[in-house]
Amino acid sequence: MVIVYRSNTGFTKEYAEMLGKTEKMKVYSLAQAGGLDKGTEVFFMGPLMAGHITGVDQAVKRFQVKGVCGVGMSPASQQTLDTLAKANYVPDAPIFYLQGGWAPKKVGWIKRRMVNMVTRSMRQSLRDKGSRRTPEEQRQLDFLEKGGSFVAFEHLEAIRAWMKDQK
Ligand SMILES: Cc1cc2nc3c(=O)[nH]c(=O)nc-3n(C[C@H](O)[C@H](O)[C@H](O)COP(=O)(O)O)c2cc1C
Structure with a gap:
């Protein structure tokens, strides 16, 4: 194989x-x-x-x-x-x-937008937590926003x- x-x-x-x-x-x-x-x-x-x-x-x-x-x-x-x-x-x-x-920087803008649409609500709810975000949630938000x-x-x-x- x-x-x-x-x-x-x-x-x-x-x-x-x-x-x-x-x-x-x-x-x-x-x-x-x-x-x-x-x-x-x-x-x-x-x-x-x-x-x-x-x-x-x-x-x-x-x-x-x-x-x-x-x-x-x-x-x-x-x-x-x-x-x-x-x-x-x-x-x-x-x-x-x-x-x-x-x-995100390695994919074209259409594909980036497609992914951002799917992750929007999750990013929004993580952002809304503000300073109440746990370190894990902060990592997740950084990952979704910056890769x-x-x-x-x-x-x-x-x-x-x-x-x-x-x-
Ligand atoms: C247009 C598009 C659609 C995607 N859809 C999914 C998906 O349905 N599920 C998922 O877990 N990741 C999805 N991803 C993320 C990629 O699968 C992920 O970044 C993967 O690690 C890319 O592998 P590669 O670096 O070998 O191309 C998507 C990415 C793009 C650009």
Whole structure:
């Protein structure tokens, strides 16, 4: 199995490379993966856009996708994973979620506006708390307004455990 990824602002790429290094697997961007055989077994990783894992459809058409991972800006939770699984069904492949980050300066203004629309009410309620914001809420507000990264090696644990059974 090899890792194939799509990444717009770099967070998914970071995870893909981290995973490839620790699991000693080859890592290809979807563009680089053009030369791979059609039936190649692939673990696909892609950024979330409006709930959809970017690139997963191309990956499923071209390769034998054994597992899928969506990388988004929301914190990881069972609810995030359930929603993801419903919107991105891949036959016979488990689905994983990793919290990546948010890089407003690296996306175009239309996409930035789309995300800002979705996060508006949360930003507003955090701002309204003023000095009553907890340190965690302050971090969350900074993240939504200025961006930041939650990429961490520890988050790969569930994927690595699953991969051990695949080898
Ligand atoms: C237009 C747009 C839509 C997005 N939709 C979601 C979403 O539905 N859920 C989510 O968790 N993150 C969403 N994000 C955030 C990205 O998935 C997140 O920044 C991710 O880490 C980007 O990965 P990348 O750096 O590999 O491109 C969205 C970002 C953009 C620009």
